[in-house]
Amino acid sequence: EAQVTQNPRYLITVTGKKLTVTCSQNMNHEYMSWYRQDPGLGLRQIYYSMNVEVTDKGDVPEGYKVSRKEKRNFPLILESPSPNQTSLYFCASSSTSGNTGELFFGEGSRLTVL
Amino acid sequence: GEDVEQSLFLSVREGDSSVINCTYTDSSSTYLYWYKQEPGAGLQLLTYIFSNMDMKQDQRLTVLLNKKDKHLSLRIADTQTGDSAIYFCAESRYNFNKFYFGSGTKLNVKP
Numbered sequence: 001e002a003q004v005t006q007n008p009r010y011l012i013t014v015t016g017k018k019l020t021v022t023c024s025q026n027m028n029h030e031y032m033s034w035y036r037q038d039p040g041l042g043l044r045q046i047y048y049s050m051n052v053e054v055t056d057k058g059d060v061p062e063g064y065k066v067s068r069k070e071k072r073n074f075p076l077i078l079e080s081p082s083p084n085q086t087s088l089y090f091c092a093s094s095s096t097s098g099n100t101g102e103l104f105f106g107e108g109s110r111l112t113v114l
Numbered sequence: 115g116e117d118v119e120q121s122l123f124l125s126v127r128e129g130d131s132s133v134i135n136c137t138y139t140d141s142s143s144t145y146l147y148w149y150k151q152e153p154g155a156g157l158q159l160l161t162y163i164f165s166n167m168d169m170k171q172d173q174r175l176t177v178l179l180n181k182k183d184k185h186l187s188l189r190i191a192d193t194q195t196g197d198s199a200i201y202f203c204a205e206s207r208y209n210f211n212k213f214y215f216g217s218g219t220k221l222n223v224k225p
Contacts (some may be wrong), residue, residue, distance in 0.1 A: 031210070040122070042202060043215040050211065058212065082139075084170055094210065101210040102143050104121070105156030 002027045006091050006106035013081055014114050021076045023069035023091030029104070031094040034054045034066065035109075036087040043090065049074055050096070081113040083099065120121070120216035127224050132190040134219045136203030139184060143205040146179060148188045160188070167213055178215040179187070190221075198223045 005023045010068075013019055025032065031049035035058075035085040043056030049068040061084055065077040078085060088110050126132045126173045138146070146163050149157040163170045163177045163186070176189040190197055193209040203216040 028182070033213070035215075040217050042118070042120075042217040043204075043213075045214075050210060056211070092156075093155065096210070099210055100162055101147070101206045101213070102159045103149075103157070104159070107154070107156045114215060 002092055002104070004091055004104050004106040005033060006089075006109045008109060009107065010110050011061075012112045012114065015082055016080050019078050019111075021078075021089055021091075022104070023074045023076065023106060023109070024072050025074075025093040025104070026072065027092075027093060027095070027104065029093035029102065030096045031070070032068065033092050033103075034064070034074070034076045035090045035092065036085075037090060038062065038087055078111075081111075083113050085111065086113050087111060096098075118205060118214045118216040119202055120219045121202075122217065123222070124211075125221050125222040125224065126135070126193050126194060130193055132188075132193045132197070132223075134188045134190075134201050134215055134221065134222055136186040136188075137184055137202070138186065138205050138214075140205060140207055140214075141181070141184065143207055145206050146177075146186050147202075148175075148186075149175065149202040149204060149215075151188040151202065155201075157202060187209055193221075193223050195223045195225055197221060199206075 034046040035043040045064040051079045091106040147162040200218040
């Protein structure tokens with residue numbers, strides 16, 4: 001089954017404790033991206049990657065890092081989480097060939113930073 | 115974000131038509147999308163429209179695009195309780211590198 005898998009789905013952590021949210025897709029998509037969803041603000045793009053070793057900032061990259069060492073994986077790293085990073089995070093992927101830009105989303109990771 | 119705007123709530127009765135509206139600001143956007151988010155799930159693409167089209171119909175869904183006014187709408191005919199969800203309007207820019215989403219419209223369908 002074609003899917004985007006995120007882990008963990010739920011996490012409560014404390015300020016300053018480094019964490020990684022993993023994202024993996026099995027559709028051989030070149031493009032992957034991370035979003036955060038906050039009430040009244042919709043989804044805002046954090047980082048995106050056009051292919052292996054190619055990443056770029058979205059609109060809200062502060063406090064986050066990413067890496068793209070393999071095509072299928074695109075982890076989101078919070079080096080020193082703060083309470084304003086409490087949010088619902090989505091990973092998405094897309095094919096860049098024959099493109100309509102359709103994004104395939106994971107089920108989301110709800111992060112609470114105390 | 116980035117000036118894609120939607121109203122937050124819409125309530126309709128089962129069997130009626132629903133119309134969800136969206137405005138955007140970037141006239142260079144190539145594709146515009148409607149995504150559906152059900153509770154506890156990620157977003158799923160419902161439909162999309164290329165920027166040189168005025169209308170697209172897909173079964174119960176009709177998308178209208180007014181490029182002059184930068185206005186996009188989604189009409190759902192014969193709305194069912196299973197259509198209750200949050201609907202996001204989105205646009206792509208910079209050759210599909212960046213996507214901008216509205217804040218989402220929560221559709222409540224009353225039996």
